[in-house]
Amino acid sequence: MPGLGTSFGRGGATTAQQDLANSDAILIMGSSMAENHPVGFQWVMAARERGATVIHVDPRFNRTSAMADLWVPLRAGSDIVFLGGLVRYAIEHGKVFRDYVVPYTNAAVLLKDELRDPEDLDGLFSGWDASELKYDPESWLYRGAAKKSAGGDVAGHEAEQGGHAKERGGHRDEGDQAQPEQPQERDDTLGHPRCVYQVTRRHFARYTSEMVERACGVPAAQFVRVAEAFCSASGPERTGAICYAVGWTQHSVGVQIIRTAAILQLLLGNVGRPGGGILALRGHASIQGSTDIPTLFDILPGYLSMPLFEKESDSLASYVRKYQTETGWWHNYDKYIVSLLKAWYGEEATAENEFGFGWLPRVDGDHSHQGYWLDMAAGKLEGLFVIGQNPAVGAPNGRLERKALAQLKWLVVRDLVEVETASFWYDSPEVERGELRPDEIATEVFLMPAAGHAEKDGTFTNTQRLLQWHEKAVDPPGDCRSETWFAYHLGRRLQERVRASKRRRDQPLQAMTWDYPVEGADREPVVEAVAREIHGRKPSDGELVSGFTELAADGSTACGCWIYSGLYAGGINRPRQRAARGAYAHGWGWAWPSDRRILYNRCSARPDGAPWSERKKLVWWDDAAGEWTGLDVVDFAKTKRPDYKPKPDAKGDDAIAGDQPFIMHPDGLGWIWVASGLKDGPLPTHYEPLESPVSNPLYGLQTNPAAQPKERPDNAYAPTGDPRYPHVLTTYRLTEHHTAGGMSRTLPHLAELQPELFAEISPELAAEAGIANGDWVTIATPRAMVEARALVTARMKPLVIDGRLVHQVGLPYHWGPRGIARGDVANDLVAISEEPNVRIMEAKALVCSLAPGRRPRGAGVLRQLEEIAAMRPRDETPLARQIAGEDSPPA
Amino acid sequence: MWDLIREWPLLRQLRDGGDGTGPEAMSARTRELQTKTAGAPVARSVCPYCAVGCGQLVHHRDGKLLAIEGDPESPISRGRLCPKGAASHQLLTHAGRLTKVKYRAPFATRWQEIPLEEAMDRIADRVWESRERTFEEERDGRVLMQCKGIAHLGGATLDNEENYLLKKLFTAGLGMTRLSNQARI
Amino acid sequence: MPRRPRDPRLPDAASEGRLDELRERAASAGVVDAPGVRPAGAPMPLANGVAGTAGDGNGASAASGYYGRPLLKEPTWTWEVPLYFFVGGAAGAAAVVGATARAMASDETDLVRDARWVAALGGALSAPLLISDLGRPERFLNMLRVWKPQSPMSVGAWTLTAFGSSAGAAAFADLVGRRAADGDSRLAVPVRVVGDAAGMLAAATGLVMTTYTGVLVGATTIPAWNRSVSVLPIHFAASGLGAAVSLLELLGHDHPALNRLGIAAALAEIGTGVVHELDGDPAHAPLKEGSSGALVRAGGVLSGPVPLLLRLFGARKAAAVAAIAGSLLTRYGWVAAGRISARDPSLPLGLQEPGHHSEGIETP
């Protein structure tokens, strides 16, 4: 979550679900928390019953809206205008918590004179390279920051660099790009026209309530009610929290939407305080864990960067120099990468061979899901492992994704049931349409039964960074096995083959430590042994380290994931602990880092170390004891005095003053302004979704210039305002199902609750299109056509956008051709596209057509799509005229 | 026969009164009713669906799952579950659960079942062959050490330890860089 | 620089006029509750259809209840049950006729014998009919597990048991008695005594047999039934009596008493019929409308007016046939009416719009 990472320093939710009960206002946006996190939502209900105001902003009135005090609909994809409006409201209506903002954020920092804002360049910041289609962020840097050194042959934003590394925030990842480091030029009066505060104020000056009404369709008066309600949850006595999910992230501006929320929370002084913060609601049991210990292409465990194919990777030293910061926590970068290499290559990792750094593969392209999938479609990949995911239903442009599978030599799918990804070769829509023929598909498919959560030991990391151990209750049935079993025994087999090899390519495999103890008839690796390796130990005597503070860069420590170092502190399996103590349930599971439940909680005390108020106290400075104390583990050096002032030459955490709470950042501040680390600007700017019914009401620039639409014939887009696709389409989940359905459509008790794909449409749209509740409707985009049952409901509201009526269509995406409850694949409608920072697709805001009746069978769908694609508004065919809206429809 | 008559609720009615709606009408089974989980061992677990992280109590006996319920002591969920969490017993026991390896040969039109060990051997072969074909140690004199032909997808539903071993094997061991999962942001 | 240049033709010129209206309404209301610009771009032909919504009039409200869904469950009874009502009713009445004949017209031995046999066979036929309707027939004995006077079904089960055995005994005694008469006469007297006793018991329980089914059906939640609870037992008893005497007549008996009883039954049926036709109770719609109404009415006509007239003109056999058919139709008609009645939530729910039918909605 670079949105959070760049703003605060860590890419994780800043708070815990239970802490929502302490909020005075909760803004839920980009999420239907009651539907998708019902049990977590009990804490929102607790707050509501205590008198907190619950606000839900969502295109649909859904189960969360039904629990909220305030609901306003907005046009999917206009979130930054709405949130920018809140930022402006906070600034212009004196809602900013100055006593917090001045010391704890970079609001007072002065910026360079050459900086230009989208206000000046009609949507662009200064530094845009029109030929490379990317920014050079030099003009965004703090005033006085070092100039970019010569000879950096790598431009500021390598295409290779993925976004997850940005979750570190503030690290050097821009070539030799200098970083905002202390000291800076400041104006604590916030009056200087070039200080971050004033620049931000000017940037959002046109995000008025009238603009919100025009762009989002939210009546200005209603917007003001929301703004007043949320912005009042600020100051010493009150706090407000924001909850979001993929309703924010799955946009071509996803990271910047979250950034806007971060800016708002910083201005209101709501970060690091009880009842405040930003709660990212993740959708899978361990999705936080799968970025902490990433099965991702661009990062290594603990958000260390994968080495890129560039000169900085030629030596460990230059690689470290690129990512290590002079000041702030990332000064320890070398300790973490070396300890990781020691954990992976053990004995073979020595100072002489740079601890095996040279064995790590270098990233030389976009190897994200969508990036390599397009290579797969081009026949450039041979093999694919799909483990516990179902891209045939869950991924955008399913047609393209499924057809790409047929280009593989081999495919291994591991899951609890036969998911659509494994059966693509005989029962995918492409087979029905004759695009794929089983006897022409060369792909060798291995479908392997996986073990379930009660059939294996292990930890999940939940949405609030809490690691919880789940105990094995029974052996998995039949040939079902855990992934540790699969990885271990596959690795064992492969290591066998290279025992005697002298080839360079085999050295990493030879060196890889793979000596895990096994148990039971299935020879299941002992999971606790893996957990110990993740926690870290001293290779010399095998002793466990106490935590990441003990890690060293000299090879004397080995640690599989530095942020998880501590989960086995004292030889105790902390995630397995089940004795909750105190307000923040310490003793139940273990939260990274260092069991801190609320991040940046130094903010909960005033600069002088005293709580802002009795009501909102969390941690505070105990002068007698000479340490920080309170209800949570302080996210700060425990004995660093509030009045501590670093020496000029101080490095690392010593360079962070006693009143600078964001210790991961080189300047210890919360970043309203992100000088470096984001590809699409230091401040959030509204761009229309890649597909939109209207033109950008704020700038001449229609869409995010840095986003990658990956436009191609089989991934086509509708032009702005295309009359063939007049409605806004948004996708979402339902309580009764889980993501691509492999864990829900197959269960009778869940399938019966939501048995069919349906589309939620307003009575107004239904009347226009001649659709009755329960009818079949067909929804089309330039990529695909799906049929669904109409759920005509007044919970869907047509909105007036820029003067024209815009209808929105809601489509849950759980169904597929298999399972008990079956239906068309909604994600087939979505385009493959990449948000510039994390390469996420835009699934939450696109355009579609809607018509009564079922879609054609078989190849008819393709013919239909081609017909529509062939239509030019000026064509004179009757159908084209009707499509161009010039014909009145048959009565 | 005599037992049958002695069990006859009508006699109990005549003896102890009652209008036939109370204990006199209860069968032996009802009088001895117990929960299916009575006395069964319990494992402490975590819900496998979303990321709320609800605590679960897994009741099992003789290697069979009996029931999965919320863990009242969990400070996050307080014993409560959503419909998916409540269905997680069925998730592991439903009839459609896959328990054997299915194999599809190139151009084949149907699945065949193969033994687990054989599948593992064949997968190891495929990985080895593809790695041999697509591994690049250097490019323009600069280290690449990359296995270009194999990709991985998935992880957000897996345990941290599972992701750790997969990442370690795929990246540190095999040199794969094409790794991705549901976590996009 | 924008990825896709803006189409100069847009926004769609054809809709500008409509858009102006919308802008005005938008300015005031913020949301436009009337149809907006026709969504062009639907490649499929438009279907004619009236939009209903998940939350509109046919949704959930004090007027329609919960989406017009039935509140009550329909009777699960299969075809055997109404047939049992007929058989049991006729058998019970036959036992009464038999016993009175034995007592008051002792010379009519054949009539007594046949009446006893109609009762005995009816009783014997009733059990399998009821058992085959059970969801778990093998558990029919559980009917005698307890004695629950508060349950008409329990009363019926015990009554049927007593009636079946006594009626059977009476018929058997009659058989033995006749053998004894032209054989060993020492047995004749005790057999006659036992037979008469059994006959009396059969008659007593027979009275319950003919009437309790009215209570059974009436004391339920089904509006069409419970609103008639104080008529049904009389209606069913008359129906049973009509069937019983008619059966005996078809067996060749022409005792005038049977004719008088037939006339009495027909008169009673006319009475109950008139009562139903006259009341305006909406709950009774299923008794007058639709297929169930047709059945009930046909049954009523065939059990009342028709046999009465025929009997007045001396066509006793024809009257008998009509009465039996009428009695059968009546039973089926009432059960069918109960099913329809159960689907209408308006009465049990006390809706503002009674008669709100929802036969279209079949619960899954």
Next chain:
Amino acid sequence: MATTAFLTDSTLCIGCKACEVACKEWNEVPEDGLLFTGHSYDNTGALGASTWRHVKFVEQTPAIGCGGNDPALLSWQFSSDVCKHCENAGCLEACPTGAIVRTEFGGVFIQPDVCNGCGYCVVGCPFGVVDRREGDGRVFKCTFCYDRQLAGLQPACAKACPTQSILFGEIDEMRQRAEERLAELHARGMADAVLWDARDTSVGGTHAMFLLRGDPRAYNLPSAPEVPTVYQRDGWRAAAIAAGGLLLAAFGAFVAGGHD
């Protein structure tokens, strides 16, 4: 032993259906049909032999600016329905086999090993709860988790409910909490909040009470449910008259003599 009751507070219900699933999982109730109803998010439809908890979705027309918790406007209400476990239970009175019994907790329990599927309880229930299961032949409904209560556990539905919309406990305490909650909601300005508790009807009160917004009839909750035993008095009186009449007619017919 204290008798217990459910108190279902629809102002806290998020419509997640956890109660439906938790019930089915614990009691091993089979799937009940894959029917898309178009009735808001309710594809369950009604209580029945294979549905012992049923979340109702009462949908009105929301207004921009008003969440569902707005006291002034009804927009989308959810309420989890269940067997009412009546004090005077029609099914219990109707059952001829003694398969249906009253437990020490006040619940109405169908003994699956006794029921022979006569179906008379089906027409005895004023709430359409109990029904015969196709393919099984017996009738089923909510057991009030008798087995769990015997073991000192609360029913599966109440335990699962994420927001404590389903409360379970000693009946008097539930009644008291209901009254307090109702007063609180009214104080918040939710004038349309009502407590459905059929105490003043022939049903004589239930072990399942419902706090609702709006007219209970929109939730298929009758304002004046009637236990069908109330019709028996009239029924048996009529039966006696009929029997007497029949007897008199018979005597009369024969008294009048035989063939002339």
